[in-house]
Amino acid sequence: METRFHSVADLEAYRRQLQAVRGPDRKIVSVCAGTGCRACGARGLAEVFREEIAKSNLEVELRVTGCQGFCERSPVVVVQPQSIFYQRVKAIDVPEILTETVEKGTAIQRLLYTDSDGRTYEREQDVPFYRHQTRSLLAFNGQIDPDSIDDYIAVGGYAALGKVLQERKPEEIVDLILRSGLRGRGGGGFPAGVKWQSCRKAHAADGIRYILCNGDEGDPGAFMDCALMEGNPHLVLEGMILGAFAIGFPGQPKGYIYVRNEYPLAVERLTRAIEQARRCGLLGKGILGTELDFDILINKGGGAFVCGESTALMASIEGFVGEPRAKHIHTAEQGLFDKPTNLNNVETWANVPLIISRGLEWFTSIGTGDVSKDPWGGSKGTKIFALVGKVNNTGLVEVPMGSTLRHIIWDVGGGPPPGKKFKAVQTGGPSGGCLPESLLDLPVDFDRLTEAGSMMGSGGMIVMDESTCMVDLARYFLHFLADESCGKCVSCREGLAQLCAIVDRICKGEGREGDLELLKDLSTTVQTASLCGLGQTAANPLLSTMRYFEEEYISHIHEHRCSAKVCKTLIRYVIDDSCDGCMACNAQCGTKAIQGGKKARHTIDDSLCTRCGVCMDVCKRNAIHVES
Amino acid sequence: MADEKCNVVEFKVQGQICQGTLGESLLSALRRHGFEVPSLCFHEAVSSYGACRLCLVEVKKGRRSKLTTSCNYPVQEGLEVQLDTDEVVRHRRIVLQLLLAAAPAAKAVRDLAARYGIEETPFVPRPEEDCIQCGLCIRICEAVGVNALGFAGRGVSKHATTPYEETSAACVGCGACADVCPTGCVKVVDADGFRTIERWHLKVPLTLCKTCGRGFAPEVHLTRMAGQAKLEIAHLANCPKCRGRAFAAEFRLP
Numbered sequence: 065m066e067t068r069f070h071s072v073a074d075l076e077a078y079r080r081q082l083q084a085v086r087g088p089d090r091k092i093v094s095v096c097a098g099t100g101c102r103a104c105g106a107r108g109l110a111e112v113f114r115e116e117i118a119k120s121n122l123e124v125e126l127r128v129t130g131c132q133g134f135c136e137r138s139p140v141v142v143v144q145p146q147s148i149f150y151q152r153v154k155a156i157d158v159p160e161i162l163t164e165t166v167e168k169g170t171a172i173q174r175l176l177y178t179d180s181d182g183r184t185y186e187r188e189q190d191v192p193f194y195r196h197q198t199r200s201l202l203a204f205n206g207q208i209d210p211d212s213i214d215d216y217i218a219v220g221g222y223a224a225l226g227k228v229l230q231e232r233k234p235e236e237i238v239d240l241i242l243r244s245g246l247r248g249r250g251g252g253g254f255p256a257g258v259k260w261q262s263c264r265k266a267h268a269a270d271g272i273r274y275i276l277c278n279g280d281e282g283d284p285g286a287f288m289d290c291a292l293m294e295g296n297p298h299l300v301l302e303g304m305i306l307g308a309f310a311i312g313f314p315g316q317p318k319g320y321i322y323v324r325n326e327y328p329l330a331v332e333r334l335t336r337a338i339e340q341a342r343r344c345g346l347l348g349k350g351i352l353g354t355e356l357d358f359d360i361l362i363n364k365g366g367g368a369f370v371c372g373e374s375t376a377l378m379a380s381i382e383g384f385v386g387e388p389r390a391k392h393i394h395t396a397e398q399g400l401f402d403k404p405t406n407l408n409n410v411e412t413w414a415n416v417p418l419i420i421s422r423g424l425e426w427f428t429s430i431g432t433g434d435v436s437k438d439p440w441g442g443s444k445g446t447k448i449f450a451l452v453g454k455v456n457n458t459g460l461v462e463v464p465m466g467s468t469l470r471h472i473i474w475d476v477g478g479g480p481p482p483g484k485k486f487k488a489v490q491t492g493g494p495s496g497g498c499l500p501e502s503l504l505d506l507p508v509d510f511d512r513l514t515e516a517g518s519m520m521g522s523g524g525m526i527v528m529d530e531s532t533c534m535v536d537l538a539r540y541f542l543h544f545l546a547d548e549s550c551g552k553c554v555s556c557r558e559g560l561a562q563l564c565a566i567v568d569r570i571c572k573g574e575g576r577e578g579d580l581e582l583l584k585d586l587s588t589t590v591q592t593a594s595l596c597g598l599g600q601t602a603a604n605p606l607l608s609t610m611r612y613f614e615e616e617y618i619s620h621i622h623e624h625r626c627s628a629k630v631c632k633t634l635i636r637y638v639i640d641d642s643c644d645g646c647m648a649c650n651a652q653c654g655t656k657a658i659q660g661g662k663k664a665r666h667t668i669d670d671s672l673c674t675r676c677g678v679c680m681d682v683c684k685r686n687a688i689h690v691e692s
Numbered sequence: 693m694a695d696e697k698c699n700v701v702e703f704k705v706q707g708q709i710c711q712g713t714l715g716e717s718l719l720s721a722l723r724r725h726g727f728e729v730p731s732l733c734f735h736e737a738v739s740s741y742g743a744c745r746l747c748l749v750e751v752k753k754g755r756r757s758k759l760t761t762s763c764n765y766p767v768q769e770g771l772e773v774q775l776d777t778d779e780v781v782r783h784r785r786i787v788l789q790l791l792l793a794a795a796p797a798a799k800a801v802r803d804l805a806a807r808y809g810i811e812e813t814p815f816v817p818r819p820e821e822d823c824i825q826c827g828l829c830i831r832i833c834e835a836v837g838v839n840a841l842g843f844a845g846r847g848v849s850k851h852a853t854t855p856y857e858e859t860s861a862a863c864v865g866c867g868a869c870a871d872v873c874p875t876g877c878v879k880v881v882d883a884d885g886f887r888t889i890e891r892w893h894l895k896v897p898l899t900l901c902k903t904c905g906r907g908f909a910p911e912v913h914l915t916r917m918a919g920q921a922k923l924e925i926a927h928l929a930n931c932p933k934c935r936g937r938a939f940a941a942e943f944r945l946p
């Protein structure tokens with residue numbers, strides 16, 4: 065039920081009413097329908113739950129939620145009040161879950177999570193993947209149906225807004241955010257309070273200030289902003305409304321959320337949340353009966369990676385091509401439609417209500433450094449990472465700033481899969497850097513990562529094992545960025561294309577004497593001379609792999625060897641003595657590169673071989689190897 | 693000191709005190725004071741774009757100094773500017789090597805590179821190319837109010853062109869794009885009563901001068917000008933040369 069709140073007291077009364085009926089013993093089946101779980105059939109699963117619950121006489125609430133994080137084990141289901149955690153749940157498991165777990169409270173062993181040592185865990189909070197995290201932002205995802213504003217209000221939603229509107233002045237909120245040391249989660253790590261302050265101070269002739277949310281999330285493999293927008297849209301809205309008050313009140317603050325077009329569900333959820341908030345008097349004219357007027361519009365992005373860059377994003381909202389411009393005049397003074405503008409990332413906004421409701425001390429107790437005098441003095445709060453690659457527990461991971469890579473990859477992530485050896489971790493998305501084993505104890509915060517030649521970025525984290533070639537990896541990211549460069553400035557457009565050309569030839573075994581120096585010199589120019597953040601950071605994957613894995617570049621150039629056995633022109637497929645001439649590979653080879661008749665040992669004609677690897681896949685005796 | 697009323701700001705270039713007006717680009721101010729800064733994508737007539745990266749300078753503001761392009765950097769009170777520092781020159785040389793690979797057929801690029809002692813590029817060249825995608829043609833076309841051109845594509849595929857790479861209905865063949873093109877890659881050819889700009893897929897008939905009979909401007913261009921100036925098209929029937937002569941004749945004594 066939705067009511068219009070004419071005052072903060074209205075909202076609080078409604079919250080008490082909701083909480084009264086939602087006791088801690090309430091039975092709830094919460095089905096994750098985040099990106100990963102949806103891909104594994106969570107929607108169908110939720111439907112089966114709905115039907116079966118309807119058929120039964122059980123008094124149980126079905127809650128279909130946003131991403132709960134443990135995507136590796138999709139689809140996941142949590143049964144309350146016991147918090148029993150089930151993974152890889154199928155439709156046929158549903159009746160049993162209802163009778164055994166919901167009704168009787170007993171856990172079904174086969175659906176519980178078992179770690180690689182064979183230990184089984186019953187409660188969600190005991191599963192190592194969750195136990196080793198500090199989930200303050202993501203914790204709500206499992207407790208909320210994103211389409212229900214009631215769910216959000218019941219867990220304390222909009223309380224921060226009520227408190228602020230009742231008791232605080234805008235300047236105090238700016239000051240609070242400044243002293244909290246909250247730094248931007250979208251990549252740059254710029255202190256949010258500093259930005260808010262300059263935007264508040266900037267001259268606004270007509271009182272209009274734009275409050276923007278960056279939900280473009282262009283990094284391949286990243287989905288933390290997606291999980292927040294889809295799983296808890298009101299948290300983002302509340303952050304923005306608080307920002308509108310702090311930055312733009314009194315005056316005419318106006319809001320936009322820029323969401324990438326590839327996130328239709330996020331658009332749908334945000335749209336619904338905005339409509340609910342308007343009907344409840346939390347957006348629009350006279351919010352909660354105060355003088356604050358603020359509304360939010362959604363702008364769908366065009367899909368270019370560079371549109372996530374602040375000035376390109378603003379150009380795109382204005383209807384122009386998403387091309388960055390120089391920021392010598394700050395967007396805080398002249399941004400969207402030339403008005404003072406404050407842009408923050410989804411996760412940055414999501415932190416704001418928590419800082420206000422839980423307090424400065426709570427927030428600054430998490431993380432690194434000392435921000436009491438200087439907001440650049442540390443990295444505070446938690447950060448969400450999208451942990452993917454060669455690691456047991458892939459998914460969304462929220463940990464305190466300053467957690468070590470080892471903690472994230474081993475304690476939370478469960479380490480590399482059996483038989484695999486850790487080689488490197490790429491942090492910060494496509495323009496981040498690759499860090500080797502020797503840096504696993506590095507505390508992950510904005511400044512340590514930058515010093516190590518990588519960056520926080522938006523929180524991508526890709527774990528790699530021995531089967532990844534570092535030169536090939538650099539090549540992959542360089543090509544991504546060269547293709548996504550808007551092409552405006554020469555150093556970025558031409559510079560990246562030439563970096564690609566050089567690394568391409570190294571991967572082909574055609575690297576030249578002096579190529580490493582040329583790569584370094586050109587990288588420095590691309591970083592220094594380029595106009596926007598894309599070019600300025602694009603050489604990171606290259607420079608960090610050259611810094612930590614230089615020997616791989618040298619062996620590619622001088623020995624024409626790829627030790628990870630990835631670069632196609634540098635590897636050969638060979639058949640050893642154990643071949644019994646079964647003809648399986650022979651029959652599969654698309655280019656007829658395999659010679660040798662029945663029962664005779666086969667050989668591969670290297671000049672015909674395309675290195676597709678099919679022969680190796682079909683060989684039952686493991687007689688085929690890759691050499692470099 | 694700065695004179696606030698006139699919006700004049702003072703700054704230093706290699707120690708020498710210079711003045712600029714608020715909102716003026718640093719590059720313009722530098723050139724006005726006689727300093728030489730290379731550029732290919734800048735033109736006083738249109739807004740700065742910052743594409744060629746050649747106008748790099750070192751700017752110190754307060755205690756922080758950084759490299760920046762000067763064309764899109766607004767002059768400010770108290771700046772300290774250094775022009776050809778080792779670092780600036782090092783990056784400029786690499787940018788020139790990149791340009792030399794990107795558009796080796798452009799003489800302006802080769803000449804500028806030669807001034808920095810660069811005859812060859814270590815990078816993979818695109819031998820036929822003569823356009824550097826500076827976007828001046830697009831910006832001048834916008835400035836004259838025609839808007840027939842724009843960029844298409846991203847990364848190295850980015851290129852200045854007409855909508856859908858077809859003849860633009862808006863283009864009047866005025867040739868302003870060719871006038872500002874730094875590399876001469878936009879070519880305007882008047883022949884056999886037609887103006888052709890092959891780069892923009894344009895071929896339009898020329899108006900023949902009422903007096904000398906030479907084709908001198910595209911009909912569509914003259915129609916547009918007459919409309920803008922609220923003139924009868926008959927006023928534009930003569931080519932500029934003949935118009936000048938006719939005008940001069942009025943003053944000649946018999």
Ligand SMILES: Cc1cc2nc3c(=O)[nH]c(=O)nc-3n(C[C@H](O)[C@H](O)[C@H](O)COP(=O)(O)O)c2cc1C
Binds near residue numbers: 407
């Ligand atoms: C090429 C490029 C892409 C970017 N993409 C994103 C993005 O997808 N999401 C985002 O929040 N910030 C992105 N940023 C960072 C934004 O420019 C901006 O710094 C950020 O949204 C500001 O919010 P914050 O201070 O809260 O991080 C990108 C920057 C660059 C240079």
Ligand code: FES
Binds near residue numbers: 763
């Ligand atoms: S003149 Fe400044 S970038 Fe081209």
